[in-house]
Amino acid sequence: MTEDLHLAVEHTHGSLTVTTVTGEISFRTAPHLRARGLELIGQGHHQLVLDLSDVGFCDSAGLSALIGIWHAAQGAGGTLALAAVPDRLMRVLTLTGLHTVLPAYATVADALAAHQRDTA
Amino acid sequence: MHQHVSATDEPDKRVVPLPAVEARRMDAVRRYDVLDTPPDGAFDRVATMAARLFDVPVATVTIVDADRIWFMAAHGLDGVAEIGRDPGLCASAVLRDDALVIPDTFADPVACANPLVTGPLGVRFYAAAPIIDAEGHRLGTVNILDTKPRSITLEDTQTLADLAAIVMDELELRLSALHAVRRERERRKAESRHAEVQHRRAEAERAAREQAERDKAAIAAFASTLQRTLLPPALPTVPGLELACHYHTASIYNVGGDFYDVFPLEGGRWALFLGDVCGKGAEAAAVTSLTRYTLRAAAQLNPDPVSVLSALNTALLxxxxxxxxxxxxxxxxxxxxxxxxxxxxxxxxxPPSYHLRPGEDGGSRVRADEVRPEGGMLIGALAEANFAATTVRLQPGEALLLYTDGLTEARTQDGAMIGDEGLGGFLAARPGPLTATALVQDVVALLDSLPEGARDDVALLALSVPTPQRAAAPGTVTATTHAAAAPAADTRQEL
Known part of the structure; x- marks a missing residue:
C-alpha cells in the first residue's frame, strides 16, 4: 500500500511550499503521490517544490503522478518544480521533453533561489 | 454481515433502488446497448481471468436490467443467461459504489434468502465490484462466487474493481465505435438521399431494418478487432524490405503496454510505428488499442509523422x-x-532508434548511429507538446532497429541496466549479418542470456534492405512472441 512512500510539508517560503518525498515511487505508490500532491494544491499550496533527495527509486509510474500534479498546479495558476531528481527519473524527464515544463534543480536551495529570482 | 471495504460507507440497508436513480441508471444501460448481445470473447476473458485470479469456481460479468440480471459473461455457470433481481447478491452490489464482499452468505441477513444461496448452486461466498460509467451510473457488476465461505484481502478487492474498470473501458470503446459507425451511415445516407426520394414507405422501413442488422454486424466486427489488437498484428510483406519483430510481455495473460505495426499507405509508401504505453497489464493494453487505432486513422488522413503524433497527443488528452x-x-x-x-x-x-551500416573499412565492426529527432515530447501529457522528425536513408545492406525501454532497462549480471551505451556497443560489435532477422535474433539472445531476462514488456521491430545477392527473394517477415511465465505472486501486480 502506501506505507513505503511519505510526503511531508517541510517549510513554506511566502507562496512557495517545499515538500519532502521519502520512499520509493513505483507502480504501487505513485497513486498516493498523485493524491497527496493534488490534496496539497487543493489546500492552497499552489507553488510546490518536491524534494526528491530521499527517493530511492522512481519509474514511469512516478512520472505519471508528477504530470498529474503539474496539471493540477497549472489549473490552479501555480507551478511545480523538482529538486534532487534521481538519475533515472532525470533521464526519463529529458528523453520525454518534460524537463521543459517541469524544472528540475540540483538542490532545494537552488529551487528557492530560482523562485526568488522569478518573483523578484 | 457484509464486509465493508470502504471506511466511509454506511451499512447497506437498501435492498430496493431509489426510483429516480434507477431510471437514470437504466438510461445509461440502454445507451451502451449491450443487453442480450451474443457472447463476446473480451468479457468472457475477464470472467475467466477473475475465476483464475481468485481461484473460485464461478465468476461472472453481469448487466443489471430493470427486472433481471443479465449475464454478459459467465465462467463455470453453463446455461444460465439471466436471474431475477433478488436482493442480497448482484442486486445489492449494483446499489453501491464500492465492492460488496460477503465472506459467508449464511451469516448475511439479506443474502441468506437469495435463490443462488438457497438453491442448488449453494453460494457461500460472494464478492462483486460495480461497473461504473464516467457519470457514475452503475451498469452491472463483476462477480466471484464460491461454494465455501472465505475472505479476501483489500488488495483482492482492488483487483476486482480493476477488472470492473477494464469491462467499463471495453464498453466505452464499443460505444465510440457505435457512434462512429452511425455518423458514417448518416453521412452516406445524406449523399444518396436524392436517389432515394422515390422509395415507397414500406421499402424504406425494410431498408432501415437491414440497416440495423448491418450496424450490428459492423459493431460486432469492430469489437472482435479490438480483442485481437490487444496483441500486435502479423507484419505485412513489404517488397524490397526484410522485417522482423519480437514481442515479450511481462504479463502472463500476454497483454502489455508495448505496441508496433507496419501498414501500407497510398503511393507505394509504408507506415510503421512502435511505442510503449506508461503502465502495465490489461489497463495499459486498453490504451494500446486506442493508440493503435488513432495512429492508423491519423496516418490515412495525413501521414506526415509529426502530424500523426500530434493527432495521437490530442486523442489521448x-x-x-x-x-x-x-x-x-x-x-x-x-x-x-x-x-x-x-x-x-x-x-x-x-528512446533513440539505431541505424546500422557496414563499417567503412569493411571490418567486422558496424556503424551504429542513433536516430534521435531532437525535441519529441511524451505523448498525451501536454496540449502544447512538440514532436520532431528526421529522415534517414536505408541502402542495401543497412538495417534499422526500433525497441522499447524494456530492452535498455533489462539488467546485466552485475545488476546494472544495459542502457543506451550498452545497446549501442552491442550493436556495433555483433558479428552477425545486417539483416532484420539476424538482428532481432541476436538481441533476443542477449536478453535471454541475462540472469533475469527481460523483466518488463519488450517490443523489437527491425527492418533491413537486402543486398543485391539476397534481393531475389520478395520481402520477408519473421516474428517471435514471448509471453512470460511470470511467478504467480506477481500476477496481481501485473493486472
Whole structure:
C-alpha cells in the first residue's frame, strides 16, 4: 500500500511550499503521490517544490503522478518544480521533453533561489 | 454481515433502488446497448481471468436490467443467461459504489434468502465490484462466487474493481465505435438521399431494418478487432524490405503496454510505428488499442509523422480518462527510393532508434548511429507538446532497429541496466549479418542470456534492405512472441 512512500510539508517560503518525498515511487505508490500532491494544491499550496533527495527509486509510474500534479498546479495558476531528481527519473524527464515544463534543480536551495529570482 | 471495504460507507440497508436513480441508471444501460448481445470473447476473458485470479469456481460479468440480471459473461455457470433481481447478491452490489464482499452468505441477513444461496448452486461466498460509467451510473457488476465461505484481502478487492474498470473501458470503446459507425451511415445516407426520394414507405422501413442488422454486424466486427489488437498484428510483406519483430510481455495473460505495426499507405509508401504505453497489464493494453487505432486513422488522413503524433497527443488528452494515459512512440513513413528507402521518423519521448551500416573499412565492426529527432515530447501529457522528425536513408545492406525501454532497462549480471551505451556497443560489435532477422535474433539472445531476462514488456521491430545477392527473394517477415511465465505472486501486480 502506501506505507513505503511519505510526503511531508517541510517549510513554506511566502507562496512557495517545499515538500519532502521519502520512499520509493513505483507502480504501487505513485497513486498516493498523485493524491497527496493534488490534496496539497487543493489546500492552497499552489507553488510546490518536491524534494526528491530521499527517493530511492522512481519509474514511469512516478512520472505519471508528477504530470498529474503539474496539471493540477497549472489549473490552479501555480507551478511545480523538482529538486534532487534521481538519475533515472532525470533521464526519463529529458528523453520525454518534460524537463521543459517541469524544472528540475540540483538542490532545494537552488529551487528557492530560482523562485526568488522569478518573483523578484 | 457484509464486509465493508470502504471506511466511509454506511451499512447497506437498501435492498430496493431509489426510483429516480434507477431510471437514470437504466438510461445509461440502454445507451451502451449491450443487453442480450451474443457472447463476446473480451468479457468472457475477464470472467475467466477473475475465476483464475481468485481461484473460485464461478465468476461472472453481469448487466443489471430493470427486472433481471443479465449475464454478459459467465465462467463455470453453463446455461444460465439471466436471474431475477433478488436482493442480497448482484442486486445489492449494483446499489453501491464500492465492492460488496460477503465472506459467508449464511451469516448475511439479506443474502441468506437469495435463490443462488438457497438453491442448488449453494453460494457461500460472494464478492462483486460495480461497473461504473464516467457519470457514475452503475451498469452491472463483476462477480466471484464460491461454494465455501472465505475472505479476501483489500488488495483482492482492488483487483476486482480493476477488472470492473477494464469491462467499463471495453464498453466505452464499443460505444465510440457505435457512434462512429452511425455518423458514417448518416453521412452516406445524406449523399444518396436524392436517389432515394422515390422509395415507397414500406421499402424504406425494410431498408432501415437491414440497416440495423448491418450496424450490428459492423459493431460486432469492430469489437472482435479490438480483442485481437490487444496483441500486435502479423507484419505485412513489404517488397524490397526484410522485417522482423519480437514481442515479450511481462504479463502472463500476454497483454502489455508495448505496441508496433507496419501498414501500407497510398503511393507505394509504408507506415510503421512502435511505442510503449506508461503502465502495465490489461489497463495499459486498453490504451494500446486506442493508440493503435488513432495512429492508423491519423496516418490515412495525413501521414506526415509529426502530424500523426500530434493527432495521437490530442486523442489521448481528450480520452475519457485524460490526464492519466501517456505513451512514447516513434512513427515513420517509408518511401521507396532507388534501391533502398527513405525513412522519415518522428519521435514522441521515445528512446533513440539505431541505424546500422557496414563499417567503412569493411571490418567486422558496424556503424551504429542513433536516430534521435531532437525535441519529441511524451505523448498525451501536454496540449502544447512538440514532436520532431528526421529522415534517414536505408541502402542495401543497412538495417534499422526500433525497441522499447524494456530492452535498455533489462539488467546485466552485475545488476546494472544495459542502457543506451550498452545497446549501442552491442550493436556495433555483433558479428552477425545486417539483416532484420539476424538482428532481432541476436538481441533476443542477449536478453535471454541475462540472469533475469527481460523483466518488463519488450517490443523489437527491425527492418533491413537486402543486398543485391539476397534481393531475389520478395520481402520477408519473421516474428517471435514471448509471453512470460511470470511467478504467480506477481500476477496481481501485473493486472
Amino acid at each position: 481528450f480520452d475519457v480518462s485524460a490526464g492519466s494515459r501517456y505513451c512514447t512512440a516513434v512513427f515513420g513513413v517509408l518511401t521507396p527510393e532507388g534501391t533502398g528507402f527513405a525513412l522519415t521518423l518522428a519521435t514522441g519521448g521515445h
